[in-house]
């Protein structure tokens with residue numbers, strides 16, 4: 001149930017990878033501008049337009065992360081031709097060679113992009129903060145994006161399939177117990193994590209965490225069924 005390029009706008013093509021933007025992205029942008037998305041809106045800005053800039057910044061970070069997956073997949077001889085951006089993040093359609101090492105590198109390269117961005121943001125914030133000529137909104141935007149990048153990194157490395165952390169767990173287990181058992185193990189851990197995320201969404205009354213948990217459940221279940229089909 002991840003988005004495809006159906007109903008998506010083709011943005012550009014670089015390194016042989018075409019980037020698409022799903023229509024639902026614009027719905028969320030409008031909701032954000034109207035202030036109906038408390039989850040993302042920062043109140044420190046002088047105008048709501050800065051939340052749109054932060055939204056664009058978020059997707060620039062997501063895009064770099066997805067390019068991390070796609071380019072590393074190409075590097076190890078896999079296929080990666082498409083990236084689709086949608087409000088819940090990005091999807092890099094990658095198919096690495098069916099080896100644990102290649103899969104591990106292809107998955108880990110995404111979060112490693114966020115790791116590389118941490119010192120870049122820290123340096124930018126330091127420069128912007130110490131310069132009186134730079135408007136307050138810009139300094140806030142840099143801090144906002146720094147927080148978003150860090151949040152994305154932490155969330156993505158949670159060992160909950162289909163998040164990157166869950167796929168990294170699966171690739172690591174693959175070395176020891178093979179492709180099928182590792183997928184069973186990682187998706188089983190994934191179901192527990194998704195259930196916890198769903199409970200958290202209900203506890204906090206947080207619709208976005210709920211939507212995220214739902215899509216993760218669907219994806220985790222598909223992977224579990226795939227593992228079952230491979231084991232027959």
Ligand SMILES: [Zn+2]
Nearest residue numbers: 110111156164
């Ligand atoms: Zn990723």
